[in-house]
Amino acid sequence: MRITRVLSAARVLSTARAGSAARVVGAALLMLGVAVSPAAADSSPSASPSDEDSAPTSAGTSFRTATEVDQGRRATANASTGDYLYWSFPADAGQRPTVNATVKLPDAHASATWQIDVYDGLRRRQACQYGAQTRTAAEDAASVNLSCTLRTVRAWSEPWANDPLPGTYYIRLTTVGLKSADLGLPVSAEVKVDSKDVGGAAAVDGSLAEPLVPGVAVAAKESDEDSDTSVAALSSIEPDDGWASGWWSDRWVWTAMGGVLAALAGVGGYSLTRGWPTRPTRVPPGA
Amino acid sequence: MITRQRLAVGACALLAALTAGIALPAGAFAGEPTGDDAPKVDLVLDVSGSMRARDIDGQTRMAAAKQAFNEVLDATPEEVQLGIRTLGANYPGDDRKTGCKDTEQLYPVGPLDRTEAKTAVATLSPTGWTPIGPALLKAADDLEGGEGSRRIVLISDGEDTCAPLDPCEVAREIAAKGIGLTIDTLGLVPNIKMRQQLSCIAEATGGTYTSVEHTEELTDKVNQLVDRAADPVVTPVAVDGADACAQAPTLKSGLYTDREEFGQHRWYRVDVAPGSELRASVSVAADRRVNPDYGVLLRAVTASGREIVRGESTGTGRTDVMSAGLRYPKAESEDGDKDSGDGSAAEVVCLQVANSFSAASGVKTTPGLPLELTVDVVDGPDTSSDVASFGLGRGWWLLGALVLTGFLAGVLWGWISRWRIAVWRTN
Numbered sequence: 001m002r003i004t005r006v007l008s009a010a011r012v013l014s015t016a017r018a019g020s021a022a023r024v025v026g027a028a029l030l031m032l033g034v035a036v037s038p039a040a041a042d043s044s045p046s047a048s049p050s051d052e053d054s055a056p057t058s059a060g061t062s063f064r065t066a067t068e069v070d071q072g073r074r075a076t077a078n079a080s081t082g083d084y085l086y087w088s089f090p091a092d093a094g095q096r097p098t099v100n101a102t103v104k105l106p107d108a109h110a111s112a113t114w115q116i117d118v119y120d121g122l123r124r125r126q127a128c129q130y131g132a133q134t135r136t137a138a139e140d141a142a143s144v145n146l147s148c149t150l151r152t153v154r155a156w157s158e159p160w161a162n163d164p165l166p167g168t169y170y171i172r173l174t175t176v177g178l179k180s181a182d183l184g185l186p187v188s189a190e191v192k193v194d195s196k197d198v199g200g201a202a203a204v205d206g207s208l209a210e211p212l213v214p215g216v217a218v219a220a221k222e223s224d225e226d227s228d229t230s231v232a233a234l235s236s237i238e239p240d241d242g243w244a245s246g247w248w249s250d251r252w253v254w255t256a257m258g259g260v261l262a263a264l265a266g267v268g269g270y271s272l273t274r275g276w277p278t279r280p281t282r283v284p285p286g287a
Numbered sequence: 288m289i290t291r292q293r294l295a296v297g298a299c300a301l302l303a304a305l306t307a308g309i310a311l312p313a314g315a316f317a318g319e320p321t322g323d324d325a326p327k328v329d330l331v332l333d334v335s336g337s338m339r340a341r342d343i344d345g346q347t348r349m350a351a352a353k354q355a356f357n358e359v360l361d362a363t364p365e366e367v368q369l370g371i372r373t374l375g376a377n378y379p380g381d382d383r384k385t386g387c388k389d390t391e392q393l394y395p396v397g398p399l400d401r402t403e404a405k406t407a408v409a410t411l412s413p414t415g416w417t418p419i420g421p422a423l424l425k426a427a428d429d430l431e432g433g434e435g436s437r438r439i440v441l442i443s444d445g446e447d448t449c450a451p452l453d454p455c456e457v458a459r460e461i462a463a464k465g466i467g468l469t470i471d472t473l474g475l476v477p478n479i480k481m482r483q484q485l486s487c488i489a490e491a492t493g494g495t496y497t498s499v500e501h502t503e504e505l506t507d508k509v510n511q512l513v514d515r516a517a518d519p520v521v522t523p524v525a526v527d528g529a530d531a532c533a534q535a536p537t538l539k540s541g542l543y544t545d546r547e548e549f550g551q552h553r554w555y556r557v558d559v560a561p562g563s564e565l566r567a568s569v570s571v572a573a574d575r576r577v578n579p580d581y582g583v584l585l586r587a588v589t590a591s592g593r594e595i596v597r598g599e600s601t602g603t604g605r606t607d608v609m610s611a612g613l614r615y616p617k618a619e620s621e622d623g624d625k626d627s628g629d630g631s632a633a634e635v636v637c638l639q640v641a642n643s644f645s646a647a648s649g650v651k652t653t654p655g656l657p658l659e660l661t662v663d664v665v666d667g668p669d670t671s672s673d674v675a676s677f678g679l680g681r682g683w684w685l686l687g688a689l690v691l692t693g694f695l696a697g698v699l700w701g702w703i704s705r706w707r708i709a710v711w712r713t714n
Contacts, residue, residue, distance in 0.1 A: 058511065062493060062608070063570060064542070064659070065520050078507065080497040082486065084607040122612025123568040123661075125600055156671050159596050159614050176604045183482050184474060184498030200681050206671030209564065212614075215521065217540035217566075217663040232519035234542060234661065246669075251679035258686045262693030269697025273705060 059085035059173075059189065063123060063214075066170055068237040071097070074192045081112070081185045085173040090239045092211075093155035093166045093246060094202050095195040098131065101146045101173050106185040111139050113177035116146045116191075121167035121212030121235070126150050134176065146173075152198045155246045156206030166243060167212025168235040200250035207246030213238075326435040326516040327368045327396050329426045330356070330509070333443035333475075335375035338413035340444070340476070344502050348444050348475050349413050355505040356408045360401050362510050364517045370396030370429050371404065374422035374443075375415035386416035387449035396429050419447040420454040423488070427461045427468060437468040438494075438516040440509060444475035446484045455487035456651060459574060462492040463546060463654035467522050469494045471512050476500060491574045493607070493657070523659060528553030532590065532637035538662050546655035547571060553640040557662055558633040561620040566663040568598070568612030569640050571656050576647040583609040584641040595636065601643075609642070616667045638662075 059077035060066040066086035069075040079085055091097045101116050115134040118126045131147035150164055157163035173189055175182075210216045215234030332352060343351040356371075363369050371394040378389040393411070394404045423439065430437040447454045458470050471494040472485035486496035495512075499505045523544040529535040535554040547553050559565045569585045582601035588594050598611035620632055640660070646652050672678075 058515070061495060061515075063610070064523075065515075065518070078511070080495060080508075083495045119610065120612075121568075122566060122598070122614060123570060123610035124598060124612045125610075155676075156668060159616055162598075174605070174607070176606075178605075180479060180482060183486055184477065184496045186497070186504060200676070203676035203679075204671065205673040205676055205678065206669050208668045209666035212566070214568065214661050215540075215542065215663065217665050218542075220665075221540070232521045234521050247677075249676045249679070249681075251676050251681045254681035254685060255679045258680070258689035261686055262689040265690045265693035266697035266700070269694040269699075270701040271697075273698050273701025 056087070059083075059087055062086060063119070063170055064234065066235075068235070069191070069193070070237070070240065071193045071195055074190060076188065076190050078186065078188050080183075081106070081109075081175055081178060081187050082183045083174065085189055087171045087173075087191055088168050088235060088237060089171070089193045090211075090237045090243075091150075091153050091164070091166065091169050091193075091195060092239050092244050093153050093207075094198050094200075094244070094249070096150060096152045096198050096202075097169065097193050097195040098147060098149040099171055100192050100194070101171070102143055102190045103137075103146070103173070104143045104188045104190075105137055105141060106182075106187060109137075109139065109182050109185060110179040111141075112137050112144075112175050112179070112182060114144050114146060115174060115176045116148050117172045118148055118150060119170040119172065120162075120164060121169070121214055123170070123214075124162050126162075126164055126169070136177070152202040154202060154204050155244075156204050156208065165208060165212045167208075168214060168237060200254065203249030203251055211238075211243050324435045325366055325368045325433060326438070327370070327430045327433060328438045328440060328513055328516045329370045329372055329396055329429050330359075331372045331374065331422050331426050331439055331441045332356070332393075332411070333375060333417055333419075333441075333445065334373045334411050334413055335415055335417040335445060335448075336379075336413050337417075337445045338475075342476055343500065343505075346502075347413075349411065351502040351505060352442060352475070353408055353411065354502055355509060357405055358506045359509045359513060360399070360404050360408075363399055363401075363513055367399070367513060367517050368397050368435075369399045369404070369513070370394055371407065372422060372426050372429060373411065374418050376411060378415045380415075383416070383449070387418040387421060387452075389415050390418055390422040390425050392425070392429060416448050417443065417445050418449045419443060419484075419488075420449060420452040420457040423454060423457050423461060423470065427464070430468065434522060436516055436520055436522070438512065439468070439470045440512050441470060441472045441485070441488065442475065442505070442509070443472070443481070443485065444477075446478075446481040455484060455491055455575075458488040458491040459651075459654065462574065462657065467520075468492060472496045473505065473508060474498050475505070487575075490607075493572060493574070526555070526660075528555050528640070528658075530554065532556060532588065532639070535637060538660075540663050541661075543660040543662065545658045545660065547640060547642060547658045548655035549642070549644055549646055549652050551642075551655065553658065555638045555640075555660065555662075557636050557638060557664065559615065559617045559636050559664060560633040561617055562667045564614055564616040564665050564667045565636055566612070566614045566661075566665065567638055568610060568661045569638075570608045570610035570659040571640070571642045571644065572608045572659070573606055573644060574657055576650050578645045578647055579603055579605075580643075581606070581609055581645070582643040583611045584639075584643075585611045585613055586639040586641075587613055587615050588637045588639055590635045590637065609644075616670075618670075619667070 055073045056067045056075040066088040113136045128148035131149045137144040153164045338349040374390045470492040472489045489496040523542040526543040532554045535556045537556045585598040598613035600611045
């Protein structure tokens, strides 16, 4: 029968197409993703802090005085055992930040427990998904490494939830258990924040009008009044390429690609049932 | 960031000097905080008899301190107003009463003349008692006035010898009195008791305590502390929270500070207009020895007493501060007459701050714990109608489902049109 023959041929054809189509789609998605995401993320002009290589060499002692450090930059500080060291960094939607800290301990010390806590822009403590947030250094240990991987930062959440939101994050590094003989001994600490870009998998609907940056309302008002004078702000840090506007995610590419594929599959399905009767007529006479 | 700012300030100053063509007197550069805003630092140095001990890098404690001071005076940033106060420098006798009043302003807090300050330091020789408490009180007076940050750096080699005035409680009183006054303490070759006392003083004011065994450590630390004073920080506004919402002060966006006693509640009011979002965070600092389990609660309550949202946090173990935060987006008003009433439609939200700190035995409960409140009223968020971003999907399952649906739709459409043609032909 003619129809069955065509059908089986089409089946071979379509499976072959499906395989290559998947590869093509994958490649197209990759290309689109690469081509589009940096352009979309660059929604506000960057202050180009990457020009300077100076990393902070001190740490704050409270939320108010926290030293600002960009992601991917190693901040160091010399301090005393027992100090509470604060840094702040910006985290944007779709990022999953990991805070790494190393404390170099004094030559002679008793065993001490060190801990990092991460707080969001509302000073709410943020849970660590994994990583050694608290670690006890043995008496002969020269240093102790701590790390904390936060949950993925979402663009929006319910006001009653304490999901991580775009904005300033605070790191507090301190010793939580120490012998009083160790109090005040010099230590040096090092922190670095890196984040994994989770991308569209974490994209949610809705967005905040302003990132969770403390003092953002005051800063906005003052910059309206006079932009010449630089005033101390609670937090003036922002990502290298500005805060994401929140409308972009790779879900656009996936959905659009899905639509195209569905349309192609629809045409394919239609022509299967119709056979290929009209096809030879469309071929130019000279072919 | 800060380094960059300083560089920029320096560059501006240089440019200004060049264009003016004259050497401007120091301190008159544009962009530098002068007068009221200048950060003030008072170095309080112990010159008691024990400073004669020769145990820092082979030299006496006094010599080490002098060497450190010389280097610090050289490195002090231009904008910092630095003063020096001594304790136990003048009275060598045995009379406790006189000895415990022995504190003197060696160099007044003000624009720094390095040579003069160094000469003054050079004259010091270890003499008398260690009246830390009285010296701190006087140092706080030295720093009075102005809007800038204030810092006392206390360098001592022994505990206070002037009981019953507990320097730790003095420090707490000072912190409760003045805004933004921090006391950092440095202990030269410390023993247990002194370490406790000095760290207690630091803790009471949000400062740091450092043990010093080498001259270099002393220089680095004092330099670091003076630099820290020069960093611009936001000065909080003092506010007096009420016991109930009805009497509570109304706050706008900003940073506020208050005191809250153990078990006390503090109320504040914030006006939140429809379509805007209230963000509040509160930190209650443990500025004294507290029991190891504690918590802080921040509630947003309507004027009629209904709780809207709360932020809570609890903790255990050693801590400096406990903080909680909340946000409350108020929906746009339903009526649509948003422009008619700009202030009248605003809802009064009461913020209640409670803490469950408890004082360790033998610790004074007054003044209350320092409380820091940040209030931001910003535009409201775009509310979400879908879990996913704009209802979009992603992943291979989505593609598969779409392809399958498209294919089935195509097949179905094809069959229908075949059937219709067949029907048409038969007719």
